[in-house]
Amino acid sequence: MSSASRTTLRESPRGRPAGTALRRQTRTGWLFASPALLVVAAVTVFPVVFSLVLSFWEIKLDYGGLRLGSPTLSHYESLLSSPEWYQALAFTLGFTLVSVFLELVIGTLVALVLERLGAARGWILALLLLPWALINVVAAQLWAYLFNGTYGAFSWLCEQLLGSRPDILGEPVPAMAAMVAVDVWKTTPFVAIVVLAGLMLIPGDVYEAAEIDGAGPWTTFWRVTLPQLRPIVAIAVLFRILQAFGVFDLPFVLTQGGPGTATQSVAILGYRMLFQNLDFGGGAAVAVTTAAIVMGCCLLFLRVFRAQVDEEGKA
Known part of the structure; x- marks a missing residue:
């Protein structure tokens, strides 16, 4: 046998x-x-499938509830021809790119500093976690008080320095900048802790070899530290893209999507179509389109990251 x-x-x-x-x-x-x-399946798969069905059917709302009519593409046609949709998409993309980039840069710098600390590292980590631990609505409300044009601390400071009280949340550009600042303040600790965990996993003999080869701090960071951190950074960026693109509570509390629709994200647009205008088909189309965009961006990001890893492996 x-x-x-x-x-x-x-x-x-x-x-x-x-x-x-x-x-x-x-x-x-x-x-x-x-x-x-x-x-x-009940909390994820069913809502996704239900939203997909609603986006492709005519919805009739009466005293008996929701009723499906005939299949249609009118929801997507109306959405893709709506300037409000493109404005919300542009704000969401800009907010995501700027906030994630700043959080990645500042979080990496903070992690590099924390790696070199001794006994004080635990206390500083605890302080860093305070903004991250705050509920988003509570944090946004606190910052709304600070940015208030009448009694806010930032408005008072601008009056002392510039001689006038600006309406930070009442103008499009300052409101967008304030929103990015709040998101960076709250979420940078998450990125810093993730990057710090990656730094702690890098073996010390790699740095010893770089020092023997005569590499300076700047060269060591770009040629040794950053390549070793790339998988960890990729995970942090992926999580932040998913969270930032679906931002709702921060602009809703700070500006209600205003002034006008300057800070209206796609999540707020979908909320208004669903719960204020009772346009269930249009709101479902917003949700499905947003999910498709986020999925496409994440797949593209992962594909580029995998290609870079494969090239480094061949080298």
Whole structure:
């Protein structure tokens, strides 16, 4: 009998063939995991499918509730021809790119400083976590008081320095800048902690080898530290893109999407179409289109990242 046949007939310690034991373990695993999978399907898969269906059907709202009419593409046609949609998309993209870039740069600098600290690192980490631990609505409300044009601290400071009280949240550009500043203040600690974890995993002999080769601090950072951090940074950026692109509570509390629609994100636009205008099909189209854009951006980001890793591996 060949070795392959003996492997096939090999039995488990309890006397059953190994394949049978493996199948039984697999069924047991699915049995225990099925409640959690059902919960995940109920809170994620069903809403996504339901939104997709609503976006492609005519919706009739009466005293009996929602009723599906006939299939249609009118929701997407109206959305793609709406200037409000493009304005909300432009604001969301700009907010995401600027805030994530600033958080990545500042968070990396903070992580580099924390890596060199000794006993005080724990206390500083605890202080850094305070903004991240605050509920978004509470943090946004606190900053709304600070930016208030009548009694806000920033308006008072501008009056002392410039001689006038600017309405920070009442003008488009200052309102956008204030929103980015609040998001950077709140989320930079998350990026810093993720990057710090990556720095702690870099072996020390890599730096010793770079020092022996005569590399300075700047060269060591770009040629040694940054390549080692690339997977960790990719994860942090991916998480932040997903969160920033779906921003709702920050502009909703600070400006209600104003002045006008200058700070209206795609999430606020979908909320208004769904719950204020009762345009369920249009709101579902906003949600589906936004999800498709985010998924496409994330897949492109992961593809570029994988290509870079493959090139480094070949080199």
